[in-house]
Amino acid sequence: MADPAHSSRNALDWAGTYAGTLPCANCPGVQTSLRLNRDESFELLLQYLERDKAPKVSRGRFTWAANGNAITLDEQGSGREFLVAEGRLAWLDKGTAPTWPQDARQQLTRLTPLAVGELPGKLESHRWTLVWASDAKGQPIAGLPAASPREIHFNFSAGRFNIEGTCNRMMGGYRVDAEGMLGFSRMASTMMACEPAVMQLDAVVAELLAGALKIELLAGNASTLRLSSATNATLFFTGKMTPEARYGQPTRVFIEVDATRVECKNAEGANAECLQVRERRFDVQGLAVGAPGAWLPFAEPIEGYTHRPGVRNVLRLKRFDRAAHGGVVPYLYVLDMVIESEAVKP
Structure with a gap:
């Protein structure tokens, strides 16, 4: 029999x-992250790849098996069982014996928080999407992030910081001190009007960021960021590496997107509908120069841009060279700004 004293x-x-x-x-x-706390509470994130846009979060408590070598999550975690070993967990399918060895495909590996000196670089190399927010009692903070019609993103770059997805875009400076605390300088914001519930997000977020926040950043295939206030309010994010971190600095290009699509061939040679675009040029003052290029079909997706039929747009794009990094498709296009927009009558 197992010795409970050495479990x-x-x-x-x-x-x-563990992730x-x-x-x-x-x-x-299923991209999985399971946080086990000393008070025997847990936090489980599950994201079904190619099906879920964002992870689903559950929080509850777990119990230990009598021999002290396995745990069972409560009903919030659907009763899932995990075998516990040094630096790893194994998810136990129904009927699986709770003993080692276990199939490597069923295992989660413990993640090590980054050292303080590594935090600014990792913050800036990812775009952070808010998944959930809780107050000092662990209860969801009303409106975060559900009240926003868009995802809420935190972005860090060269000591600067901005928030997208609330009513107004907020921006300012940031710093990480020697204790791993994140602080913000006084932030500016745009002055847009939105629905009352969405406008309230600005005040809620500004209040959460008013004081220093403790950083816990776990980097890997599924990077996560947890910001905790002095009152134990928590913001939790998942991170996606930025194109700049993956491919280096981009080239800035301008294109005009016609109001209607055209028939074309996609990257696989199949029939498709593509954007119709032409090259545009602007000087340093933002004034158009030269004649526009010829209209051409454009089969590549543009990250961050959704085409609306009947609307002509001029876009400023970041173009990243993927071919230099072994990419099959030579370029990645990311929307930087919509600089002109016009509804076109049919």
């Missing part, structure tokens, strides 16, 4: 965050 529960430093991609019967996998 995983008593002998290991098991508290922490990995677990098998899925009808998708490429």
Whole structure:
């Protein structure tokens, strides 16, 4: 019989965050992150790849098996069972014996928080999407992020910081001190009017960012960022590496997008409908120069841009060279700004 005095529960430093991609019967996998706390509470994030836009979050409590080597999540975690070992967990399918060894595909690996000196670089190399926010009692903060019609993103670059997705775009400076605390300089914002529930987000977010926030950043295939206030309010984000971090600095280009699409061939040679675009040029004062280029079909997606039929736009784009990094498609286009927009009558 196992000796409870020398079990995983008593002998290991098991508290922490574990992550990995677990098998899925009808998708490429389930991106999973499980945080185990010393008070025997948990936080589980599950994202079915190619199906879920964002992870689903559940929080509850877990119990230890009698031998102290496995845990069971409560109903908030659908009763999932995990075998616990040094630096790893194994998800136990129904009927699987709770003993090692276990299939590597069923395992989650413990993540190590980054050192303070690494934090600014990692903050700036990712775009952070707010997944949930909770107050000092662990209850969801009303309106975050559900009241926003768009995802809420935090962006860091060269000591600067901005927020997208609330009513107004907020921006300012940021710093990380020697204790891993994140502080913000006085922020400016745009002055747009929105629905009352969305406008309230500006005040809520500004209040949360008024004081220093403790950073916990876990980097890997599924990078996560947790910002905690002195009152234990928490903002939790998932991170996606920026194109600049992946491909280097972009080239700025301008294109005009026609109001209607045209028939074309996509990258695989199949028939498709493409944007119709032409090149535009502007001087340093933002004034148009030279004659526009010829209209051409444009089969590539533009990250951050959604075409509306009947609307002509002039776009400022970031063009990243993927071919230099082994990409099959030579360029990645990311929307930087819509500089002209016009509804065109049919």
